[in-house]
Amino acid sequence: MNPNNGYIKMIVNPGSGSSSNKLLVRRFSDYLRQSGFDVRTEYTKSLEDAQAIATQAAVSYDVSMVAVAGGDGTIREVAHGLQGSDKPMIILPCGTENLLANELGYNEKLSTIINAFDNEIIRPLDLCKANERFFTSVAGAGFDGEIVHTVDAQREGHITHLEYFHPIWQTFWNHRYPVMKIQADGETIFQGKCLVIFGNISRYAVGLPILRDADYSDGLLDLCIYKCNSRLHLAKHALMTVLKKHTYCKDVIYTQCKNLKITSAEAVATELDGDPGPDLPLEVTIMPNSVKVIVPPNATPAGIRTKLMRILD
Numbered sequence: 001m002n003p004n005n006g007y008i009k010m011i012v013n014p015g016s017g018s019s020s021n022k023l024l025v026r027r028f029s030d031y032l033r034q035s036g037f038d039v040r041t042e043y044t045k046s047l048e049d050a051q052a053i054a055t056q057a058a059v060s061y062d063v064s065m066v067a068v069a070g071g072d073g074t075i076r077e078v079a080h081g082l083q084g085s086d087k088p089m090i091i092l093p094c095g096t097e098n099l100l101a102n103e104l105g106y107n108e109k110l111s112t113i114i115n116a117f118d119n120e121i122i123r124p125l126d127l128c129k130a131n132e133r134f135f136t137s138v139a140g141a142g143f144d145g146e147i148v149h150t151v152d153a154q155r156e157g158h159i160t161h162l163e164y165f166h167p168i169w170q171t172f173w174n175h176r177y178p179v180m181k182i183q184a185d186g187e188t189i190f191q192g193k194c195l196v197i198f199g200n201i202s203r204y205a206v207g208l209p210i211l212r213d214a215d216y217s218d219g220l221l222d223l224c225i226y227k228c229n230s231r232l233h234l235a236k237h238a239l240m241t242v243l244k245k246h247t248y249c250k251d252v253i254y255t256q257c258k259n260l261k262i263t264s265a266e267a268v269a270t271e272l273d274g275d276p277g278p279d280l281p282l283e284v285t286i287m288p289n290s291v292k293v294i295v296p297p298n299a300t301p302a303g304i305r306t307k308l309m310r311i312l313d
């Protein structure tokens with residue numbers, strides 16, 4: 001990247017992240033300035049604001065790159081704002097999970113971000129759309145949707161992993177497995193009690209490899225249906241997923257598609273990238289090659305062990 005090609009727009013969510021995240025943003029900005037780049041920082045006031053700033057950057061003739069510092073929500077809105085633009089996006093992960101950043105090979109080390117910037121390896125990122133809402137990473141209907149709705153109702157500002165524990169426990173005991181009808185590319189592939197996970201990245205929370213084969217650039221949505229009607233059954237699914245054996249189970253359907261439709265006669269909670277999602281019916285489509293993202297060289301997503309070590313660190 002050449003400093004003469006324009007300035008770098010730094011979009012920062014001041015509400016997300018710890019003090020070490022704020023230091024990361026400052027040190028990366030310092031690095032860019034010392035390398036001769038003009039960095040202009042803008043702080044977001046809301047998620048809508050993040051998208052609006054990115055949309056503005058996308059059409060600004062003198063912006064060469066967009067750097068986004070925030071959690072999954074901020075990154076999603078910036079990606080949405082940049083949709084269709086050829087301006088590359090670099091990520092400074094500052095959230096709790098950083099699902100997309102992790103998938104792209106980022107961690108919270110300054111050296112990783114500098115390495116990504118210096119090597120300028122650019123990959124296309126597909127975006128997903130559920131009804132009228134965008135998401136980048138993983139979404140779900142049923143069990144995990146219910147957890148996310150519970151967490152959200154209790155949420156006050158920045159969230160930690162600990163705040164998920166009680167809602168997961170509570171949902172585990174109270175969840176009634178709803179009957180859902182799942183259609184992929186116009187064909188009904190399952191109807192029955194289940195929980196559904198779908199999206200575009202291979203690692204879910206704490207590095208769980210649920211959508212094992214997902215590739216964020218392949219123009220396809222990965223879909224995993226866990227047929228499930230009891231707590232014992234769910235516990236078995238969880239264990240098989242940790243062991244990376246879930247896709248071999250008879251009671252799991254794993255497939256890829258371009259369009260997905262989920263309907264139910266019951267009220268079913270959904271989540272999109274860890275935020276409460278819309279009510280059913282849900283229609284999901286993939287929008288290939290929506291954004292250009294800069295990824296670190298030899299990027300591989302961190303797995304369960306690495307993610308747990310980072311949480312405990």
Ligand SMILES: [Mg+2]
Pocket residue numbers: 126199200214215216217218219220221222
């Ligand atoms: Mg994909």
